[in-house]
Amino acid sequence: MGIIEKIKEIEAEMARTQKNKATEYHLGQLKAKIAKLRTQLLEPPKGSSGAGDGFEVTKFGHGRVALIGFPSVGKSTLLTLLTGTHSEAASYEFTTLTCIPGIIHYKDTKIQLLDLPGIIEGAAEGKGRGRQVIAVAKSSDIVLMVLDASKSEGHRQILTRELEAVGLRLNKRPPQIYFKKKKTGGISFNSTVPLTHVDEKLCYQILHEYKIHNAEVLFREDATVDDLIDVIEGNRKYMKCVYVYNKIDVIGIDDVDRLARQPNSIVISCNLKLNLDRLLARMWEEMGLVRIYSKPQGQQPDFTDPVVLSSGRGGCTVEDFCNHIHRNLIKDVKYVLVWGTSARHYPQHCGLGHALQDEDVVQIVKKKEKEDGGRGRFKSHSNAPARISDREKKAPLKT
Numbered sequence: 486m487g488i489i490e491k492i493k494e495i496e497a498e499m500a501r502t503q504k505n506k507a508t509e510y511h512l513g514q515l516k517a518k519i520a521k522l523r524t525q526l527l528e529p530p531k532g533s534s535g536a537g538d539g540f541e542v543t544k545f546g547h548g549r550v551a552l553i554g555f556p557s558v559g560k561s562t563l564l565t566l567l568t569g570t571h572s573e574a575a576s577y578e579f580t581t582l583t584c585i586p587g588i589i590h591y592k593d594t595k596i597q598l599l600d601l602p603g604i605i606e607g608a609a610e611g612k613g614r615g616r617q618v619i620a621v622a623k624s625s626d627i628v629l630m631v632l633d634a635s636k637s638e639g640h641r642q643i644l645t646r647e648l649e650a651v652g653l654r655l656n657k658r659p660p661q662i663y664f665k666k667k668k669t670g671g672i673s674f675n676s677t678v679p680l681t682h683v684d685e686k687l688c689y690q691i692l693h694e695y696k697i698h699n700a701e702v703l704f705r706e707d708a709t710v711d712d713l714i715d716v717i718e719g720n721r722k723y724m725k726c727v728y729v730y731n732k733i734d735v736i737g738i739d740d741v742d743r744l745a746r747q748p749n750s751i752v753i754s755c756n757l758k759l760n761l762d763r764l765l766a767r768m769w770e771e772m773g774l775v776r777i778y779s780k781p782q783g784q785q786p787d788f789t790d791p792v793v794l795s796s797g798r799g800g801c802t803v804e805d806f807c808n809h810i811h812r813n814l815i816k817d818v819k820y821v822l823v824w825g826t827s828a829r830h831y832p833q834h835c836g837l838g839h840a841l842q843d844e845d846v847v848q849i850v851k852k853k854e855k856e857d858g859g860r861g862r863f864k865s866h867s868n869a870p871a872r873i874s875d876r877e878k879k880a881p882l883k884t
Contacts, residue, residue: 492522513687513710517694520714523650542584542621546595547793548772551622553601553648554631555640559731561585562755563631564600567765584621591765594774594793599625619651626797627725627771628655634730634744634752641728652718655726656749660712661705669699676704683710691717725771729764731755775801777841779810780822780848794841804837806847814849822848 499515502508552560564570568587589596601618622628628648632640645655672692674685687710688702695717702713715721728750733741734757745752751767753760776791792809794801799809803823807815815837822832825845832848841847 488522492519495519495522509710510687510690514690514694516710517691517714520718521695523652524718524720542586542599544597544624545586546588546597547774548594548627548795548798549597549599549625550589550627550629550768550772551599551601551625552629552631553618553622553644555633555644556602558631558633559755560600560631563729563731563753564598566755566758566761568598589765591769592774593776593791596768596772619648619653622648623651623653623722623724625724626795627727627768628653629727629729629768631729631731634733634740635735652721654715654721654723657723659721659723660708660716662708662713662716663701663703663705664716665701666697667699667701671699672697673701675702678704678707680704681707683708683713688713727751727767727771729753733759773797775841775843775845777806778844778846780824780846782848782850786846791844801841802837803835803839803841803847806841807837807849817851819850819852822850 495515495518499512502512502515504512552564554560564585564587567589570585570587583602585600587598587600589598599621601621630641630644632644648655672689674688683704691710691713692698692700692702697717726749728747730744730750730752732754733744733752734754741752744750751760751764753764755761773796775794777794778786778788778791780786792806794805794809799805803821804815807818818837821835821837821839823835823839823841823845824831824833825842827840827842827845828835
């Protein structure tokens with residue numbers, strides 16, 4: 486029996502099992518088994534060598550955005566409108582067969598937009614090059630899930646389920662669970678809050694399913710069984726996702742209003758070019774890019790070429806700004822002057838841990854190098870020996 490058949494068999498058993506207090510331990514073990522099998526499904530086959538058949542797309546720009554959706558929902562048209570890069574669009578499905586990149590120039594930044602082939606139900610198992618598409622989506626900063634507004638709401642649930650099956654968690658934060666394997670000492674189970682979904686016995690059974698008998702587990706929030714399994718697996722990616730409903734020009738205004746009010750959703754029309762500016766603004770907001778302008782000493786700030794930072798790529802502190810310019814610059818920094826919304830007064834003397842905000846102006850003041858010599862009585866040091874007894878005595882004056 487293959488891995489996919491085992492997963493389907495366990496899913497059928499979970500569907501047959503009633504959910505109550507007596508069966509929660511059994512269901513927890515079944516969920517752990519499914520997670521282990523799905524991890525094995527994503528691993529490359531044994532004995533294979535060389536590169537896989539994925540999409541070769543080099544990272545470019547200050548951020549990367551992936552377009553994911555079913556075939557013929559308008560992903561290629563959206564890429565052409567936003568970037569100017571031509572992507573073949575036709576009235577039949579699977580027009581795009583490979584990954585097509587484009588560059589969005591927005592607010593002095595460059596954002597890479599990837600048009601991926603349409604995925605279908607069962608993409609997590611490899612149908613329709615689904616694994617390659619999802620692998621590229623994992624390397625992105627955010628995901629734009631393009632949906633057809635004229636079709637059923639079930640498409641959104643299907644795509645979310647396929648992405649979660651391969652370890653992508655959309656619009657979620659990592660669970661506050663501390664987990665560390667040990668060599669000896671057994672399993673230590675503690676919690677700082679009352680737990681309603683997981684108890685000590687269930688945690689032991691899940692860890693034994695993974696053949697872990699010595700570990701330390703600390704719950705800092707009321708987490709579920711799925712959260713505990715995600716922490717044990719350790720290969721989950723937590724990403725932001727914006728649900729983009731295209732083709733709003735073919736539905737009524739009431740349906741458009743209902744879709745627009747859903748969380749993390751935005752409605753557009755590529756045919757009539759409606760609401761594309763709001764889509765770019767929402768994309769910028771979710772990526773959290775921060776533009777920092779540099780100011781040389783005694784000169785005006787340079788507002789033409791900003792340094793772009795983000796919390797997902799390194800951080801947004803003064804130290805990250807210095808490392809972005811040069812990795813050895815941080816050794817010579819004496820202090821930093823900051824103008825902008827992050828400063829309490831202009832200019833503010835800041836240290837390396839100061840958090841920068843969008844459109845701040847930064848001036849770096851370096852330490853002064855010690856001069857080898859000086860002039861007259863302002864001479865910094867002499868070459869004479871430190872001890873007076875070691876110095877050369879002058880000849881006595883002639884009388």
